[in-house]
Amino acid sequence: MGEISTIHYLVVAAALFAIGTIGVLTRRNVVIILMSIELILNAVNLNLVAFSRMHGQLPGQVFSIFIITDAAAEAAVGLGILIAFFRNKETINADEVDLLKW
Amino acid sequence: MNPITNTDYVTILPELVLAAFGLIVMLVEPFVTKGGSRKPLGYLACLGALASLAATWYQAGSPYTQGFFKMVLVDHFSVFFHVVIALVLFVALLGSLDYVERQHIRAGEFYALMLFGAVGMDLMSSATELVLIFIALEISSISTYILAGMRRRVAISAEASLKYFLLGSFATGFFLYGVSLMFGATGTTSILAIGPQLHAGGFNPLVFAAVALMFVGLGFKIASAPFHVWTPDVYEGAPAPVVAFMSTAPKAAAFAVLLRVLFAAWTPGWFWPVWISAALSMTLGNIGALRQTNIKRMLAYSSIAHAGYLLVAFAASKAADTAGISAAIFYTAAYAAMNVGAFLVISHLAGEGERFVAIDDYAGLSRRQPAVAASLALLLLSLIGIPATGGFFAKFYVFSAALQANLVGLTILGLINSGIAAYYYLRVIVVMYMREHPAEHEHGHGAERITIPEGVALTLSVLATLYLGIMPNRVLQLAIEAAKDLLR
Numbered sequence: 001m002g003e004i005s006t007i008h009y010l011v012v013a014a015a016l017f018a019i020g021t022i023g024v025l026t027r028r029n030v031v032i033i034l035m036s037i038e039l040i041l042n043a044v045n046l047n048l049v050a051f052s053r054m055h056g057q058l059p060g061q062v063f064s065i066f067i068i069t070d071a072a073a074e075a076a077v078g079l080g081i082l083i084a085f086f087r088n089k090e091t092i093n094a095d096e097v098d099l100l101k102w
Numbered sequence: 103m104n105p106i107t108n109t110d111y112v113t114i115l116p117e118l119v120l121a122a123f124g125l126i127v128m129l130v131e132p133f134v135t136k137g138g139s140r141k142p143l144g145y146l147a148c149l150g151a152l153a154s155l156a157a158t159w160y161q162a163g164s165p166y167t168q169g170f171f172k173m174v175l176v177d178h179f180s181v182f183f184h185v186v187i188a189l190v191l192f193v194a195l196l197g198s199l200d201y202v203e204r205q206h207i208r209a210g211e212f213y214a215l216m217l218f219g220a221v222g223m224d225l226m227s228s229a230t231e232l233v234l235i236f237i238a239l240e241i242s243s244i245s246t247y248i249l250a251g252m253r254r255r256v257a258i259s260a261e262a263s264l265k266y267f268l269l270g271s272f273a274t275g276f277f278l279y280g281v282s283l284m285f286g287a288t289g290t291t292s293i294l295a296i297g298p299q300l301h302a303g304g305f306n307p308l309v310f311a312a313v314a315l316m317f318v319g320l321g322f323k324i325a326s327a328p329f330h331v332w333t334p335d336v337y338e339g340a341p342a343p344v345v346a347f348m349s350t351a352p353k354a355a356a357f358a359v360l361l362r363v364l365f366a367a368w369t370p371g372w373f374w375p376v377w378i379s380a381a382l383s384m385t386l387g388n389i390g391a392l393r394q395t396n397i398k399r400m401l402a403y404s405s406i407a408h409a410g411y412l413l414v415a416f417a418a419s420k421a422a423d424t425a426g427i428s429a430a431i432f433y434t435a436a437y438a439a440m441n442v443g444a445f446l447v448i449s450h451l452a453g454e455g456e457r458f459v460a461i462d463d464y465a466g467l468s469r470r471q472p473a474v475a476a477s478l479a480l481l482l483l484s485l486i487g488i489p490a491t492g493g494f495f496a497k498f499y500v501f502s503a504a505l506q507a508n509l510v511g512l513t514i515l516g517l518i519n520s521g522i523a524a525y526y527y528l529r530v531i532v533v534m535y536m537r538e539h540p541a542e543h544e545h546g547h548g549a550e551r552i553t554i555p556e557g558v559a560l561t562l563s564v565l566a567t568l569y570l571g572i573m574p575n576r577v578l579q580l581a582i583e584a585a586k587d588l589l590r
Contacts, residue, residue: 022270040275047282055289063233070240077244078267081251085264088257
């Protein structure tokens with residue numbers, strides 16, 4: 001077994017990205033869709049940090065800190081919107097997001 | 103490391119002004135008398151838009167200045183988009199003054215979010231660093247997610263907001279994954295450094311994946327097919343003045359980012375994705391619009407089609423000349439001018455709770471409100487691309503650039519699509535002028551006169567459309583300057 005190199009991190013990140021994408025496309029609960037989006041963002045973070053180490057360049061790590069911050073802001077707004085939606089429809093099931101033709 | 107200097111702050115002056123006005127609006131709101139009119143807040147926000155226009159004017163005196171460690175670049179390109187965004191913001195704010203009161207929307211947050219959104223859009227057009235582009239994109243997107251749900255007691259508005267949010271953050275994820283791969287391939291996140299790096303490095307499959315993923319993310323923001331499914335739903339549910347704003351300004355900004363990523367960094371492998379997306383957007387947009395009975399949905403499909411025409415100009419830019427790029431820049435301005443006006447008419451006529459948004463509600467409008475009907479007719483003719491309107495020259499430059507670049511197939515497809523589009527735009531005009539409304543003599547329907555701010559906003563939009571259609575040279579010249587700066 002060789003040592004763990006950049007490519008291993010990239011494979012893990014790609015797997016996370018795929019799981020997140022599949023989650024967004026197949027899950028029906030809006031909260032789980034939100035979590036799947038977080039998975040995608042974490043895949044990006046892993047990629048950036050791994051590349052950052054590979055190149056010996058800091059921007060990647062700084063970028064991932066920005067993404068973490070933004071993910072928090074996005075989650076706050078997303079849950080707020082979800083609550084506004086829930087008050088109108090009493091559901092968080094994506095299949096029932098159907099007043100407008102989907 | 104060098105300290106941040108005063109000139110650095112000048113490079114983000116319009117953004118600073120907008121952010122300051124946004125904060126002031128929020129701080130002042132509690133002091134406005136309870137139950138009183140919230141219009142002063144709206145006028146304050148309008149003042150902010152004008153102040154950012156003045157700040158942009160000040161910047162235009164010294165073009166091509168870099169700031170904040172080369173993260174921000176003020177050039178003719180960014181100035182052009184700043185002006186478009188500031189004008190759209192001003193017109194949309196004027197048009198929402200009465201709407202906000204009519205729909206009982208929380209005014210302080212509404213105006214502040216419009217201003218904050220514009221901060222993000224301005225930054226998108228002047229950023230030359232992928233980190234900043236991402237942050238700017240998020241400032242703009244998150245503001246518009248909330249704005250879409252501003253009528254929060256109305257189920258369809260909350261639903262539009264939720265859909266926009268979910269698909270929007272999904273698209274941002276794709277964009278970011280593309281950015282991370284681009285960083286992996288080049289070791290830098292600066293757009294100006296990526297170009298030379300790519301040419302030195304030779305073939306790298308990562309770059310192609312990166313460009314494709316970034317195009318998916320931005321394709322969502324510009325509502326181009328096949329990433330357009332959210333558009334009709336969100337435009338139908340969101341408040342009409344917000345749609346006037348978000349169908350033009352964030353789109354212009356996203357096109358600016360796309361131009362920078364594709365052409366300033368000179369990335370490879372974008373031609374066929376753009377070609378296919380252009381063809382799909384024009385076709386699906388126009389065919390989708392044919393069978394709509396709701397005017398907001400119809401214009402949503404029309405905006406997908408217009409994103410397609412714009413992408414034709416992108417595809418025409420493969421020879422690294424300025425014809426295609428300047429055509430695209432001109433198109434964003436012309437499209438902004440006509441579309442913002444069309445949605446303001448909708449917002450004026452929608453009435454309390456947005457009840458009147460079916461095309462049939464426009465029957466007999468020419469008798470009830472002749473001036474409004476004439477303005478909408480002119481804007482719709484411009485969206486078709488009839489000569490003497492901005493839409494004509496926008497399409498003309500795009501298709502002549504496409505022909506120069508030998509894109510005969512795409513040009514023919516575009517012209518056929520323009521023909522199809524004429525049908526559904528003209529249908530609205532026919533309904534307005536040749537049909538009588540059954541409830542015409544009833545009291546209360548469509549009896550509201552257009553108010554002064556709405557009238558001014560609509561007039562500005564009509565004048566801009568006519569100006570671009572009769573004297574396009576000045577703006578085209580600015581667009582060419584912008585394209586030259588982009589390729590520098």
